[in-house]
Amino acid sequence: MKLSHWLPCLDWGRRYDRGSATQDGLAALIVTLMLIPQSLAYAMLAGLPPVTGLYASILPLLAYALFGSSRTLAVGPVAVVSLMTAATLAPLFPAGSAEYVGAAMLLALLSGLLLAAMAMLRLGFIANFLSHPVVSGFISASGILIAVGQLKHLLGVSASGENLPQLLPQLIQALPGTHGTTLLIGVLSLAWLWWARSRLKQLLQGLGLLPQLASNLAKAGPVLAIIVAIAAVALLQLEQAGVKVVGQVPQGLPGLTLPTMDLDLAIQLLPAALLISLVGFVESVSVGQTLAAKRRQRIQPDNELLGLGAANIAASFSGGFPVTGGFARSVVNYDAGARTPMAGVFTALGIGLSVMLLTPLLHDLPQAVLAATIIVAVLSLVDLKSLQHTWRYSRQDGAAQIATLLGVLLIGVEAGILLGVGLSLLLFLWRTSQPHIAVVGQVPGSEHFRNVERFAVIETPSVLSLRVDESLYFPNARYLEDRIGELIASRPQVRHLVLMCSGVNLIDASALDSLHAIVERLHTAGVQLHLSEVKGPVMDQLRRSDFLERFGGQVFISQFEALKQLAPCLHRHLLSHFPCKEIPMKSAHDLVLAAKTRITEVDLSQAEAAIRDADLLIDVREADEYSAAHIPGAINIPRGLLEFKLSNDTQLAERTLKLVLYCKNSGRSALAADALREMGYRNVLSLAGGIEAWQAAGRELLAPTLPAFD
Missing domain, CATH: 3.30.750.24 (STAS domain)
Structure with a gap:
């Protein structure tokens, strides 16, 4: 196996040029502006010091660029994985403590090793056990749970819990202690971020900016909120008034350190690490495949496993926590014109410069602004309409999706996803045990x-x-x-x-x-x-x-x-009733039609004009006859399937379509045309004499080579 299979960077690196570097650099600038507030916010969501979000956005991006196969996937902290990290570690250690940070690094190491092992053993199929309804229910529930969990920062109160039954009573009890200034900052931040997300692009375009430039500038809305909030806290001395801020942030790049090396703790964290690995892999592959398809590219699941594994291992040695490919950031990276994973390298350099130069300015950043950033980001993940669509299409899949959503909201993240996976597998076994x-x-x-x-x-x-x-x-x-x-x-x-x-x-x-x-x-x-x-x-x-x-x-x-x-x-x-070839004719209904056929036939002198004017030229013979020779431009719908096909294909159901039908000698096509008249089609012609007359007149025929199917 070639080395480039495991190191895709050797492939795209050979063809890297100045044009690609320019595009990747511009995309990296936009993603960096988006990633700075997100990484701070998602670290806080994970129960970690905000600066760890920046740490998790440097070396992991470099590692993925070496091993990952997606040209546009943007790796880093994401909301769902951050929530799973917090749900795993909160019962074990105080949030933000040194033990908590060390355990988060160990969790990233375990996730990385599991992903790398799955890559080497080609076990990516394991992620298929997370069905789409389960993943959809999990992500929607996670979005709701995250948003509710961040309300404490908007209100300036204390509350904790792994699910809604734990969180909501504490939030309600804490309402009398709401900090007014914090609430005002949070509400204003929410309003601005929500408006910027939906309206700022249109406003900038109205001011004369090009659509792409307006879209890129609109992505910097959270950065502007952070700048204004920091300035307000510093000028008005709001920290002394009780507004909770990020506080002292260490300046400089993180040193390479080992995570907590505790075998008992590692065994305890292993199940959660496996779930985080699978969820992160599914999310990354989904967005990676979607974006690759737009450019007619492919991603390799084994490379994605290895790339994400390397990214998490890098996070574990640089003070970070579990990471994966982010949907929103990847879409922004793609839209901004990124051509290769080098955009991720440039983004890592941008984050590194920010850590070296800007971290002292983050001291006065209100936690309420980060909470607002998280809420606006995660509410876009909530898709309750899909519940109705899934339930209407399949009761079994709908039940698995609802069970996952309720399990996450009412029990917890890990229990919810395990409940959904278990139920979907049981329903699959039940469904296949009674086959159709x-x-x-x-x-x-x-x-x-x-x-x-x-x-x-x-x-x-x-x-x-x-x-x-x-x-x-x-x-x-x-x-x-x-x-x-x-x-x-x-x-x-x-x-x-x-x-x-x-x-x-x-x-x-x-x-x-x-x-x-x-x-x-x-x-x-x-x-x-x-x-x-x-x-x-x-x-x-x-x-x-x-x-x-x-x-x-x-x-x-x-x-x-x-x-x-x-x-x-x-x-x-x-066979004795069929005039054209050895195929049974029709039912008694068609024999009656044969006696009363009244459809208009078109002769060869008018055929070419009629075919040019038609919406569809249909060969109603069997597939083997059609493959032997047919009139150019014709599609094949055998006579026995014609009414069914037209009735069940929305594109063909329009009764005003102009149709020209033909068969071997016009026997079948006349019957078919008359049947279509009874169905309401008014513009139907049958070619007199069929393909025999067409061929006898020396007209062109096609005899394509059809693909073979197993």
């Missing part, structure tokens, strides 16, 4: 098979076609046995059962035993089991067993081939 199993029949006029309860299809009494829409493994093996037993008992004429395996990706040992049991029971009932549409990997599994030799049936390449061989009389009867 459909009796299918042939769609008239096609080689397709669909659910008999949803489509008007053709069935034969002697052949039962059954489609399984799930992999077969131990939780659902018995369910398949029971379902087949019920169906065979209710259909005494059945002599062949064809198990359509197009949706089966795996058959484990338990399911294989169940298939053997099904074969024996079917033989007792005088029924033979067959398989169709078995995927290659599943077929490889079956060949490694003795099932194919013992079950006595056949394995068909398609359900259509199974019907041709197992019900030949029915198949020949259907």
